Amino acid sequence: MIDPTTENLISIGRASRTPPLDQHVSTTWRWALHGLRGHKLETIMVGGRRKTSVEAISRFLVRINGDTAPPAAASRAHEAAEREADALGI
DSSP states (O other): OOHHHHHHOOHHHHHHSSSTTTTOOHHHHHHHHHHHTBBBOOOOEEEEEEEHHHHHHHHHHHHHHHHOOOOOHHHHHHHHHHHHHHHTTO
């Protein structure tokens, strides 16, 4: 979550032009609104305008380049296995 008192807020447009992103602004908007690999770029509304932060971009890049969100089927299978183990007292 973005902390506006401690993080460096920037517009989505400026974030798109800031290294290491340096990409089309629509890509950054898509990451903020819809996400990538199960992770969304954190944003905050300030005065009716959507902003992100340099720190949020760093967190986003770490998340998308690390482990991806587990597929829903694998997650459900894991939860079912945990319930079965609990029922058996394991």
